[in-house]
Amino acid sequence: MAKILMKGNEAFGKAAIEAGCKYFFGYPITPQNELPEYMSRELPNVGGVFVQAESEVSAINMIYGGAGAGARVMTSSSSPGIALKQEGITYAAGAELPCVVVNVMRGGPGLGGIQPSQADYFMSTRGGGNGDYRTPVYAPATVQEAVDMIMEAFNVADYYRTPVMVVADGMIGQMMEPVEFKAPKKRDLAPKDWATVGTKGQRKPNVINSLYLQPDELEKHCIKLEAKYKEIEKNEVDYEMYKTEDAELVFVAYGTTARIVKNAIDILRGEGIKAGLIRPKTLWPFPFEAFNQIPEAKNLLTVEMSMGQMVEDVRLAVEGRVPVHFYGRAGGMIPDPDGIANKAREVVESQLAVGGAR
Structure with a gap:
């Protein structure tokens, strides 16, 4: 068609x-x-x-x-x-x-x-x-x-x-x-x-x-x-894994926000930051299993057009194994690739600073 x-x-x-x-x-x-x-x-x-x-x-x-x-x-x-x-x-x-x-x-x-x-x-x-x-x-x-x-x-x-x-x-x-x-x-x-x-006289009435x-x-x-x-x-769980095979920073986003995140991933990968995306296609059932498929992940960054709601399921999914960060816009404001990339850089730089202190 x-x-x-x-x-x-x-x-x-x-x-x-x-x-x-x-x-x-x-x-x-x-x-x-x-x-x-x-x-x-x-x-x-x-x-x-x-x-x-x-x-x-x-x-x-x-x-x-x-x-x-x-x-x-x-x-x-x-x-x-x-x-x-x-x-x-x-x-x-x-x-x-x-x-x-x-x-x-x-x-x-x-x-x-x-x-x-x-x-x-x-x-x-x-x-x-x-x-x-x-x-x-x-x-x-x-x-x-x-x-x-x-x-x-x-x-x-x-x-x-x-x-x-x-x-x-x-x-x-x-x-x-x-x-x-x-x-x-x-x-x-x-x-x-x-x-x-x-019933057409053939059975007992159904009750709803x-x-x-x-x-x-x-x-x-x-x-x-x-x-x-x-x-x-x-x-019935469904999700997309995008460039997660070697990703050290893994975004989690759904809907239109996930499309914007993919643009941010292209920016970050051009700078040498290995970024990827888990995109839930079903919000319930939530794709908890996807979070067992990111062996290189050092940080997760959830991006939403809200003050932070799905981020709670992301934290449940990783059970404390990986730090979970959040970036959101609310009230009808739409996150843009540069803003998302800036937040990602902050997360990576913060991790490097902690690693250096050790």
Whole structure:
């Protein structure tokens, strides 16, 4: 298939439709408005339905209903809107309802601003709602990768019966890049015999629910969910290793920030500093295993468009074996290669100074 030049948000919508999404429920918020606009125009052409709900809370509960009926459904929003959807996401996780949630992240906290951000890492990977649950979280670095991940997300959601999140900073939603729409890898998906599609007098009614009033029943349900999350951690982790074979300074970054870091790596390698990059493609499950593949690393430098959130998982990953440093910009400010390279030089020079003192 030939590549098509598309704006990120519109490509996200087309990817969902190509993946079989027939129902979209959402509410407008910058910088993702082109996505619901695209769905409102294109879904009716494939026999689908677009609904602009009266609020984000309404939209996520419509998602609950559509998923409960066995349909492929999606919602999207930006950071404050995703925060409002958290109650519905935990309900969907508790009821084991497959759906896809796209977050085109902007600055915060609160209403914050409309510029790009990565400050929703905690909300996305820790579960912003109540209870013991997790959701797979994909973090694309390009529009093409976002398209591929959204299409894959629908299959992952159906395979594990779980909500799946795709988080992209506002730049990815607003930029234009050439994309092609390829079918994701095939999965053996079970029939949705649990869906509430009517009994036709042939069986007992299905019940979609996350309420368990007896504590022993709720504990069994939580244990069942936890077993599923262990399977996801085992099977669905994804990451990129970039020039890490001999890297003594290893960056950790995701999304658009990782693209900028690669430019900084080129600068540093031109100066003789052996730098590389670990790029998580899944934020949960986090690629802890990648940190066992950097034998030459003397320092790690996490770069984020936030005040420092993923850096906590990086510290967990190395368990104190290697010093972990942080460089971040917040509020919609975008890190640039020179600023990242300057921080890297500080880290290297500090290490040399300590080594010399010894």
